[in-house]
Amino acid sequence: MKAGFLNLSGNAQGCIWMALCGLGFSVMAAFVKLAGQSHINIFEITFFRVLIGFLMLVPFIAKAGLGSLHTQYIKAHALRAVLGFMAMICAYLGIAKLELATYTALSFTKPLFAVILAVIILKEDVRWRRWAATIVGFIGVLVMMQPGSGSFNSWALLALGDALSIALLITILKRLPASETPLVMLFYYGLIGTVLIAPFAIYQWQWPTATQWLYLLAIGSTGALSQYWWILAFKAGEASVVAPFDYLRLLFAGMIGFAIFGELPDHWTLIGSAMIIGSTIYIAQREARRKAAKAG
Numbered sequence: 001m002k003a004g005f006l007n008l009s010g011n012a013q014g015c016i017w018m019a020l021c022g023l024g025f026s027v028m029a030a031f032v033k034l035a036g037q038s039h040i041n042i043f044e045i046t047f048f049r050v051l052i053g054f055l056m057l058v059p060f061i062a063k064a065g066l067g068s069l070h071t072q073y074i075k076a077h078a079l080r081a082v083l084g085f086m087a088m089i090c091a092y093l094g095i096a097k098l099e100l101a102t103y104t105a106l107s108f109t110k111p112l113f114a115v116i117l118a119v120i121i122l123k124e125d126v127r128w129r130r131w132a133a134t135i136v137g138f139i140g141v142l143v144m145m146q147p148g149s150g151s152f153n154s155w156a157l158l159a160l161g162d163a164l165s166i167a168l169l170i171t172i173l174k175r176l177p178a179s180e181t182p183l184v185m186l187f188y189y190g191l192i193g194t195v196l197i198a199p200f201a202i203y204q205w206q207w208p209t210a211t212q213w214l215y216l217l218a219i220g221s222t223g224a225l226s227q228y229w230w231i232l233a234f235k236a237g238e239a240s241v242v243a244p245f246d247y248l249r250l251l252f253a254g255m256i257g258f259a260i261f262g263e264l265p266d267h268w269t270l271i272g273s274a275m276i277i278g279s280t281i282y283i284a285q286r287e288a289r290r291k292a293a294k295a296g
Contacts, residue, residue, distance in 0.1 A: 009237075010236045010237050010238075011236075011237040011238055011241045011242065012237070013236040013237060014232075014233045014234065014235075014236035014237020014238070014241065014242040015233075015237060015241065015242055015245045017229045017230075017232045017233035017236060017237075017242075018229070018230070018233040018242050018243070018245035018246055018248075019245050019248050020226075020229045021226045021227075021229040021230045021233055021246070022245065022246055022247075022248040022249035022252055023248070023249075023252050024222050024223075024225055024226030024229060025222075025223070025226045025249060026100070026104070026249055026252035026253045026256050027218075027222050027252075027256065028218070028219055028222040028223045028226060029095050029100055029103070029104070029253060029256075030100065030256045030257075030260055030261075031215050031218040031219045031222065032045060032091075032092050032095045032096065032219055033095050033096055033100065033261065034215055034260075035212065035215040035216065035219065036092070036095070036096030037096070038209075038211065038212050038215065040206070040208060040212050040215070040216070041201075041204045041206065042089060042092050042093055042096075043089075043197065043200040043201045043203075043204050044201050044204065044205065044206070044208075044216070045092050045216065045219060046085070046088045046089060046092060046197050046200075046201070047194070047197045047198060047200075047201035048216040048217075048219060048220050049088065049219050049220050049223050050088075050190055050193040050194050050197055050220075051190075051194050051220065052216075052217065052219075052220025052221060052223075052224060053186075053190055053220055053223055053224035053227065054187075054190030054191060054193075054194055056220075056221070056224045056225075057183070057186055057187055057190060060183055061183070061187065064183060068181070068183060068184070069183070069184055069187050069188075070184075071180060071184055071188065073176055073177075073180060074188070076172055076175065076176055077184075077185070077188035077189065077192065078188075078192050079172060080169050080172050080173070080185075080188075080189060081188065081189050081191075081192035081193045081196060082192075082196065083165045083166075083168050083169040083172070084165070084169060084189055084193055085193055085196050085197060086161070086165045087161075087162045087165035087166050087169065088162075090158040090159070090161035090162040090165065091103075091107070091158070091159070091162040093155070093158050094106075094155055094156070094158035094159040094161075094162060097153070097155035097158070098153065098155055098156060098159065099257055099261075099263040099265060099269075100253040100254070100256060100257035100261070100263060101250060101253045101254040101257050101263065101265045101269060101273075102144065102156070102159075102265060102269050103156075103159050103253070104249050104250050104253040104254075105144065105250055105269065105272065105273035105276060105277075106141065106144065106145075106156060106159035106160060106163065106276075107159055107162060107163055108163075108246075108247070108250070108273075108276050108277060108280055109137060109138075109141060109160060109163040109276060109280075110163045110166050110167045110170070110280075111137075111167075111280040111283050111284065112134050112137040112138060112163075112276075112279065112280065112283070113163055113164045113167035113168075114167040114170060114171065115130055115131070115134045115283060116134070117167055117168060117171045118171070121171050122171065122175075127286075129282075129286060130283055130286050130287075133279040133280075133282045133283050133286070134279065134283065136275055136278070136279045137275060137276050137278075137279030137280060137283075139275060140271075140272040140273070140274070140275025140276040140278075140279065141160070141272065141276065142272075143268055143271055143272035143275060144156070144268060144269055144271075144272030144273065144276075145272075146268060173185070182231045182235075186227070186231075233245075243284050244281055244284070247277050247281075250273060250277070
C-alpha cells in the first residue's frame with residue numbers, strides 16, 4: 001500500500017494529504033466542541049492543543065539535531081505565535097457556539113482577508129477581478145450571518161477573527177525566507193505559544209476529568225497531525241492543485257456535525273458557503289496564474 005502511494009504523482013499525493021488534513025481538523029473541531037460542552041475553559045483547551053503539538057515535535061528535533069532550529073527571525077516567529085494564539089481563542093470559542101459547518105465555511109474567508117492584507121502590508125497590485133471575487137466572498141459572509149435579522153449570531157464574528165488572524169499569519173510567512181524550514185516554524189510556534197498561553201491556563205485552571213483528558217489529548221494530537229499533513233500536502237503537490245481539496249473540510253464538518261450534534265445547516269448557510277468557496281477558488285487560480293506569468 002505504501003509503495004502504491006509513493007508511485008502516485010506529487011499532486012495526487014498532495015491531494016490525499018490535504019483530504020486527510022481536512023478530516024483531521026474536522027475531527028479536532030468536534031472534540032473542541034465536546035470539550036467546550038463539558039465546561040473546560042478555553043485557555044486550557046488552547047494550552048493543551050499547543051503543548052501536545054509541541055511535544056510531538058521532539059522525535060523530529062532529535063533526528064534533525066538542535067542545530068536545525070537556528071533562526072535569525074525570532075521576532076517574526078514570536079508575532080506568528082501571538083497571532084496563532086488569537087486565532088485559536090477565536091476558533092475554539094466560535095466552534096463551541098456555532099454549528100461545525102457554519103464555522104468551517106466562515107473560516108474559508110482567509111484568502112479574502114489575505115487579498116486586502118496583500119495590498120496593505122505587501123504592497124501588491126491587485127487587479128479588479130480579484131477585488132470582485134473578494135467582494136462576492138464577503139457578500140457570501142453577509143448571506144450566512146444575516147446581520148440585522150433575528151437569526152444573526154454574533155459568535156460568527158469570532159470565526160472571522162480567526163480567519164483574519166490566520167491571514168495575517170500567512171502574510172508574515174510570505175516574508176520569511178525559504179531557509180526557515182517547517183520544523184523551525186513549528187518549533188518556535190509551539191515553544192512561544194506554550195509560554196504565552198500557560199499563564200492564562202494556570203489562572204483559570206480546573207483539573208480535567210478522565211473524559212476531559214481524552215478530549216484534550218485528542219485535540220492536541222489530531223491538531224498536530226493535521227498541521228503536519230497540511231505541510232506534507234503543499235510539499236508534495238502544487239498549491240493550485242492541492243489547495244481546493246481543503247474545502248472537503250466543509251463536507252467532513254457537516255457530516256460530523258450532523259452525526260454527533262444533530263446539526264443541519266440551513267439554506268442561507270449553503271448559499272453563503274457556495275459564494276465564499278467559489279470566490280476563494282477563483283482568487284487561488286488567479287494567484288497561481290500570476291505566479292506562473294512571473295516565473296515565465
